[in-house]
Every structure is written in C-alpha cells, then in structure tokens.
Amino acid sequence: MNKRKTIFDTTLRDGEQTPGVSLTNEQKLKIARQLDKLGVDVLEAGFPISSMGERQNVRAIASEGLRLDVCGLARVLPKDLDACIDCGVDMIHTFVSTSDIQRIHTIKKSREEVVTMAVDAVERIKEHGVKCMFSAMDATRTDLDYLLEIFKAVENAGCDIINVPDTVGVMSPSGMYTLVRNVYNGVNIPIDVHCHNDFGIAVANSLMAVEAGASQVQCTINGIGERAGNANLAEVVMSLHSIYGAKTDINTEYLLETSKMVENYTGIHIPPNTPIVGDNAFAHESGIHTHGVLEQSDTFEPGIMTPEMVGHKRRIVIGKHAGRHAVKKSLGDMDIETTDEQLDEILSRVKDIANKGKRICDADLHAVASTVLGRN
Ligand code: KIV
Ligand code: ZN
Numbered sequence: 001m002n003k004r005k006t007i008f009d010t011t012l013r014d015g016e017q018t019p020g021v022s023l024t025n026e027q028k029l030k031i032a033r034q035l036d037k038l039g040v041d042v043l044e045a046g047f048p049i050s051s052m053g054e055r056q057n058v059r060a061i062a063s064e065g066l067r068l069d070v071c072g073l074a075r076v077l078p079k080d081l082d083a084c085i086d087c088g089v090d091m092i093h094t095f096v097s098t099s100d101i102q103r104i105h106t107i108k109k110s111r112e113e114v115v116t117m118a119v120d121a122v123e124r125i126k127e128h129g130v131k132c133m134f135s136a137m138d139a140t141r142t143d144l145d146y147l148l149e150i151f152k153a154v155e156n157a158g159c160d161i162i163n164v165p166d167t168v169g170v171m172s173p174s175g176m177y178t179l180v181r182n183v184y185n186g187v188n189i190p191i192d193v194h195c196h197n198d199f200g201i202a203v204a205n206s207l208m209a210v211e212a213g214a215s216q217v218q219c220t221i222n223g224i225g226e227r228a229g230n231a232n233l234a235e236v237v238m239s240l241h242s243i244y245g246a247k248t249d250i251n252t253e254y255l256l257e258t259s260k261m262v263e264n265y266t267g268i269h270i271p272p273n274t275p276i277v278g279d280n281a282f283a284h285e286s287g288i289h290t291h292g293v294l295e296q297s298d299t300f301e302p303g304i305m306t307p308e309m310v311g312h313k314r315r316i317v318i319g320k321h322a323g324r325h326a327v328k329k330s331l332g333d334m335d336i337e338t339t340d341e342q343l344d345e346i347l348s349r350v351k352d353i354a355n356k357g358k359r360i361c362d363a364d365l366h367a368v369a370s371t372v373l374g375r376n
Contacts, residue, residue: 003246006041006216007237008192011262012061013044013073014230015220018268025057027265029064031221036066038258039249040233041216042091047073048083059087069131076121085128093163094121095135098142098150102167111146115153122157133192135163140171140179148186161190161216166205169198169228177208184213192216195231197223202231207239210246221262222270222277234259234276234310242304256311282307283315287323290316294325318365320354322347327365334362336369345372 012028015021023031028045035043045061046054062070071091072084084092096118097103103114118134125132134154136147151162164180171179176195183191193209193216195202206217217240223232234255240246259277263270272279284290284300292299297306297314307314316326327347331338338346349368354360369375 004215005210005240005246005248007039007233007248007250008042008044008071008216008218009035009040009220009233010044010194010218010230011035011220011224011233013046014194014218014225015262015266016046017226018224018229018266019227021224021266021268023265025053025060028057029060031262031265032061032064032066032070034254034258034261035221036064036068037251038254039251040068041249042069042071044071044073044093044218045087045089048087049074049077049080055083055087058084058089062088062090071133074121076117078121078124081121081124085125085130089130091131091133091160092125093133093135094118094125095137095163095165096121097138098136098147099138100143101141102138115150118150119153119157122154122159126158131160132158133161133163134159135165135194137165138167139164140166140176141168144179144182148183151183151187155187155189159189161192162187163192163194163218164209164214165194166196166202167194169196169202171195171205173201173204173208176205177212180209180212180214190215192218194218196226197228197230197232200228202229203235203239206231206236207244210240210244221258222266222268222274224262224266224268232275238276238305238310242302252309253311276305276310277312279315281310282312283317285317285319285326286321287326290326290329291323294329318350318354318360320351322350322354330362330365331369334366334369336366336373338369338373342372 045058048055048058058072069090071093072087072089074080074084074092074094076094076096097107122132191214193206193214195205217236219233219236220230221233223229237250256277284293289300346369
C-alpha cells in the first residue's frame with residue numbers, strides 16, 4: 001500500500017446537507033480556516049449553483065488564501081460548472097448518477113447520454129485549467145462494466161481523480177474492496193471514495209477502499225452529512241495512522257478542537273461514547289481499568305492512539321465502579337492525603353452516593369473527603 005493518503009473534507013457541503021443544519025457565512029469561514037489548520041488536503045466549500053448566498057460563500061473561502069485546495073460541487077451541467085469557475089475554486093467536483101435506478105427515475109437520460117455529459121463536463125473544467133474530480137453517483141449500485149466505461153471515458157478526457165461514492169451507504173466492506181480493486185485495475189488516475197453511514201459502516205468501507213487502492217478519502221467532521229452522515233474524519237484518519245501505519249497531513253492534535261467547533265456551530269451533539277473525540281473516549285471508571293491505566297496507560301487503552309495525539313485528556317471518573325486507586329489518585333490531585341482506613345471510608349461513602357444514581361464530581365469527592373477527615 002502506498003502509505004501517503006489525502007483527505008477530502010466535505011463538512012461544508014455534504015455535512016451542511018445534514019437535515020436541520022444551516023451554517024452562517026461567518027461560521028463557514030471559521031470552519032474553513034480550522035480545516036486548513038487541521039491539515040486537510042481539499043475542502044469542498046459548497047454547491048455554488050444552489051443559491052446566490054452559497055456562491056458568495058464559496059467565493060469568499062476560495063479567496064481566503066488557504067493552503068488547502070478549495071473545491072466546488074457541480075452537476076455535469078454547463079451552468080453548474082460555470083458557477084464554480086466564477087467562484088475561483090482550485091478544483092471542481094462534478095457528478096452524475098450512473099446507477100440505473102437513479103438514471104431512470106431522476107435525470108431520465110440514457111447510459112450513452114450520461115457518458116457524453118460527463119466527458120463534456122470534464123473537458124469544460126480542464127479548458128479552464130482547474131483540477132477536476134468526477135463522481136459516478138451511486139457507483140456502488142451501478143453496473144460494473146458501465147462504471148468502468150464511464151470512468152475510462154473521463155480519464156481519457158483529462159480528469160485528475162475519480163470518486164466512487166457509496167451514495168446510499170449499502171455496500172459491505174468486502175464488496176467495497178472488490179469494487180474499488182476493479183476500478184483500480186481499470187483506470188490509471190487516483191481514486192477517491194465517499195461513503196455514507198446508513199448502516200454505520202462508512203469508516204470501515206472507506207478503509208477497505210484504501211486497502212484496495214484508493215488514495216483519497218472523503219470525510220466530514222463528526223461524520224455529519226445526508227441522512228446518517230458520511231465517514232467520520234477523526235475515525236478515518238486515526239485508523240489510517242494508528243492501525244494501518246499510513247500517513248496523512250492531518251495535524252491530529254487539533255481533532256478534538258475541530259470537532260467541538262463543528263458541534264457548536266451545527267448544534268449536532270456527539271454522544272459521549274463517540275470514538276476519539278467523545279467525552280468518554282479516554283475516560284475510565286471501573287476499578288480494574290483505572291488501576292491498570294494509572295499503572296500503565298495502554299493496559300486498557302489502544303496505546304497506538306493516546307489522548308494527547310488527538311488533543312484530548314485522560315479522565316478518571318469516580319462512580320459506583322470506582323476502586324481505591326482511582327479515589328486515591330483523584331484525592332492526590334486535590335492535595336488530599338489519607339490513611340488507608342480513611343480512604344476505605346471515603347470510597348464506601350462515594351459508592352453509597354453513586355448507588356443512589358447520582359454522578360460524583362470533584363466537588364462531591366472533596367466534600368466527602370473533608371467530612372471523613374473531619375475538616376468540616
Ligand atoms: O453521496 C453522494 O453520492 C454525493 C455525491 C455528490 C458525490 O454526495
Ligand atoms: Zn454524499
């Protein structure tokens with residue numbers, strides 16, 4: 001496997017298509033700057049033909065002078081392509097439905113017409129000296145021979161990179177591997193993947209596509225996007241780095257900060273057990289785990305990924321599953337020293353409180369310790 005992979009972020013395009021999400025222009029600019037700091041290679045800023053406001057926003061992001069490539073989305077229609085060109089983007093991502101189900105029921109074009117439209121679009125983009133990515137929308141439900149035919153046609157027209165979207169998130173990981181491997185063997189330009197998360201396997205499918213030869217992955221921050229969302233950037237990147245030993249330009253120490261920004265602006269809250277950036281991703285409560293982690297962190301953490309790598313912190317939680325080591329450590333952090341008997345008494349009182357269904361914060365622990373130590 002070629003170890004260097006590029007990351008295409010579509011938080012501001014597919015991510016903003018999350019039902020109920022609408023970002024202001026100022027928020028989009030701030031996210032764009034944050035994604036630049038995070039180190040993504042390409043940022044899909046929006047779909048310029050969709051509205052005047054969207055066009056102004058894509059133009060504003062394209063003129064920010066960011067290090068990354070700014071991309072605009074366009075159907076294979078001249079007016080969409082011209083709207084992108086007008087925004088001054090570095091790359092145009094042009095797409096058309098290739099599966100029979102979408103082709104017949106939405107765009108109502110023959111297979112031949114679709115190939116011609118795709119080739120014309122790529123030629124128009126390349127005439128303007130802009131980088132071009134072509135997506136065969138619904139590729140995972142498209143007849144394979146036809147998919148290879150259209151990919152080959154756009155390659156011959158000068159396309160820089162092709163995208164294999166799992167538009168409705170129905171592909172299995174092994175199916176994704178086989179599909180991308182077939183495409184990899186059939187074309188001579190880089191392959192990108194765009195996986196939706198309808199069955200919760202967008203990240204697994206993206207990684208299988210990489211194993212099969214894809215060199216670029218499309219992701220969003222916090223996995224937001226149409227319906228159940230897209231492949232989560234933090235999960236894809238940390239898996240690539242830590243499990244596969246691959247490299248990207250992502251500065252992983254900004255992953256948590258970026259996740260919080262997008263959570264805040266979109267109002268889409270992430271559950272505490274979210275991998276990598278969730279509040280509990282590096283939190284430990286049970287006695288056996290905290291004892292192990294306090295002794296040597298990788299006893300009950302992956303080790304190949306630490307909280308520091310992603311801008312997070314390890315947390316020891318005092319609750320009904322807590323043990324002596326955790327309570328002792330937490331008291332030590334508060335400069336409270338105890339005898340063994342006092343520690344046992346504090347632990348027993350803490351468990352009594354937790355068993356009543358209450359959460360124990362530092363202030364509660366401090367209060368219990370003060371009572372036991374007779375400081376009140
Ligand atoms: O899911 C999809 O197929 C898309 C395309 C525009 C690539 O978002
Ligand atoms: Zn999509």
